[in-house]
Amino acid sequence: MSEALTPETPEAVLDEAADEAGEEEPIKQRKNGLYPGVSDELADSMKSGWADTELRDLEPIAQAGYTAARRAALSARFPGERLVIPAGNLKTRSNDTEYPFRASVEYAYLTGNLTEDGVLVLEPAAGGHKATIYLLPRSNRENGEFWLSGQGELWVGRRHSLAEAEQLYGIPASDVRELPAALKEATGPVRVVRGYDAAIEAALTDKVTREHDDELRVFLSEARLVKDEFEAGELQKAVDSTVRGFEDVVKVLDKAEATSERFIEGTFFLRARVEGNDIGYGSICASGPHACTLHWVRNDGPVRSGDLLLLDAGVETHTLYTADVTRTLPVNGTFTEIQKKIYDAVYDAQEAGIAAVLPGAKYRDFHDAAQHVLAERLVEWGLLEGPVERVLELGLQRRWTLHGTGHMLGMDVHDCAAARTETYVEGTLEPGMCLTVEPGLYFQADDLTVPEEYRGIGVRIEDDLLVTEDGSRNLSAGLPRRSDEVEAWMASLKG
Numbered sequence: 001m002s003e004a005l006t007p008e009t010p011e012a013v014l015d016e017a018a019d020e021a022g023e024e025e026p027i028k029q030r031k032n033g034l035y036p037g038v039s040d041e042l043a044d045s046m047k048s049g050w051a052d053t054e055l056r057d058l059e060p061i062a063q064a065g066y067t068a069a070r071r072a073a074l075s076a077r078f079p080g081e082r083l084v085i086p087a088g089n090l091k092t093r094s095n096d097t098e099y100p101f102r103a104s105v106e107y108a109y110l111t112g113n114l115t116e117d118g119v120l121v122l123e124p125a126a127g128g129h130k131a132t133i134y135l136l137p138r139s140n141r142e143n144g145e146f147w148l149s150g151q152g153e154l155w156v157g158r159r160h161s162l163a164e165a166e167q168l169y170g171i172p173a174s175d176v177r178e179l180p181a182a183l184k185e186a187t188g189p190v191r192v193v194r195g196y197d198a199a200i201e202a203a204l205t206d207k208v209t210r211e212h213d214d215e216l217r218v219f220l221s222e223a224r225l226v227k228d229e230f231e232a233g234e235l236q237k238a239v240d241s242t243v244r245g246f247e248d249v250v251k252v253l254d255k256a257e258a259t260s261e262r263f264i265e266g267t268f269f270l271r272a273r274v275e276g277n278d279i280g281y282g283s284i285c286a287s288g289p290h291a292c293t294l295h296w297v298r299n300d301g302p303v304r305s306g307d308l309l310l311l312d313a314g315v316e317t318h319t320l321y322t323a324d325v326t327r328t329l330p331v332n333g334t335f336t337e338i339q340k341k342i343y344d345a346v347y348d349a350q351e352a353g354i355a356a357v358l359p360g361a362k363y364r365d366f367h368d369a370a371q372h373v374l375a376e377r378l379v380e381w382g383l384l385e386g387p388v389e390r391v392l393e394l395g396l397q398r399r400w401t402l403h404g405t406g407h408m409l410g411m412d413v414h415d416c417a418a419a420r421t422e423t424y425v426e427g428t429l430e431p432g433m434c435l436t437v438e439p440g441l442y443f444q445a446d447d448l449t450v451p452e453e454y455r456g457i458g459v460r461i462e463d464d465l466l467v468t469e470d471g472s473r474n475l476s477a478g479l480p481r482r483s484d485e486v487e488a489w490m491a492s493l494k495g
Contacts, residue, residue: 134174225416226432324462
């Protein structure tokens with residue numbers, strides 16, 4: 001990785017030089033000898049001789065019409081109030097390197113823009129609100145920002161100009177560096193989505209209350225419960241890429257056996273980066289007894305023939321919609337008798353759960369249906385004393401089922417998390433909702449209450465369901481689920 005021109009020439013020196021010269025932020029003008037290692041001749045050379053790269057006649061992004069409708073709904077919910085939704089800032093990974101940036105879901109949902117430091121402001125106006133998207137403009141070439149700053153375009157790449165942004169997002173654009181001062185002078189009620197931009201929150205510190213701000217976050221979370229046509233299409237794209245990622249993994253299981261779970265993780269990650277933006281969450285590549293750890297993301301264990309591999313992974317699209325799919329696969333392509341027994345019980349539970357995903361059904365119905373099947377099997381196997389209704393009433397099956405049977409899915413893998421209980425967990429399914437159905441059974445390696453042959457076996461099967469007008473559509477149906485179909489599918493890929 002290249003270093004800056006000198007150890008002292010990124011933003012820190014620009015800031016220090018501006019301070020010493022008595023200049024105001026954010027403009028930092030070069031003075032003779034002010035920038036160590038930069039001669040007047042070089043500085044003058046870097047100012048000129050550059051072609052005009054402004055992009056004109058740009059087409060709006062594909063979701064521009066949908067984001068406009070989302071902003072209109074937000075405007076209608078909070079009339080007469082200034083609404084501030086930040087994208088967030090870069091976060092330091094170590095020293096002078098940053099984590100890859102991911103815009104806040106609220107900001108991306110309302111704008112389609114994914115760049116750091118952006119802020120959407122809805123300002124009260126006649127008949128509703130006036131929306132403005134505040135962004136960093138192109139790097140300044142006159143003051144050397146574009147090549148002396150560590151975040152200048154020469155180092156991190158070209159940004160869209162404000163004029164380009166207006167064409168792409170369909171929102172008037174302004175310089176975000178001017179926003180904090182403007183917010184400090186603002187009057188009237190204000191709400192801000194907290195937790196993403198400390199400078200913006202500081203500018204509003206005496207104008208907002210956490211209770212009012214929480215209402216804004218809750219509304220934006222609940223607005224995402226029902227996906228529009230664009231979102232449903234993006235979720236299908238994410239799932240389709242995920243299916244191909246699972247196929248990639250099956251084809252290289254022999255190489256994973258020679259290395260570790262990391263080979264599986266890397267194989268899936270390649271598909272995610274080639275076809276999407278990233279993985280939607282840390283991939284769980286759990287082989288053998290690691291499958292009993294629900295969020296096993298260390299992925300540093302061995303992959304052995306005869307064991308099961310629980311792969312829980314999802315591709316995130318360039319618009320930040322993620323899949324969330326799980327398959328439990330025999331590493332050598334064939335289930336043992338006990339593995340198949342446990343797998344088939346989970347499959348039957350998932351079938352019951354999927355059948356309960358219907359418009360008008362209670363959100364909890366699919367969980368209850370799946371848990372009922374698993375409780376029945378645990379009683380049949382002699383691991384629990386019946387009747388089944390007693391087991392369910394006391395929650396005794398949870399020693400081995402452990403988790404809920406699903407969750408909403410969208411721009412967050414656990415989407416709509418800030419929604420109220422009455423509209424989510426205690427709510428009713430509607431067409432356009434997207435959720436996972438993912439029952440599991442997990443017999444820990446040290447669980448002395450089960451026969452030895454069960455110990456160290458973990459099975460989960462997870463699919464992504466879109467609620468339709470007359471039922472549901474399994475977005476991940478491209479991946480086999482039934483045990484015999486899984487074996488045939490693996491054989492076809494390995495052959």
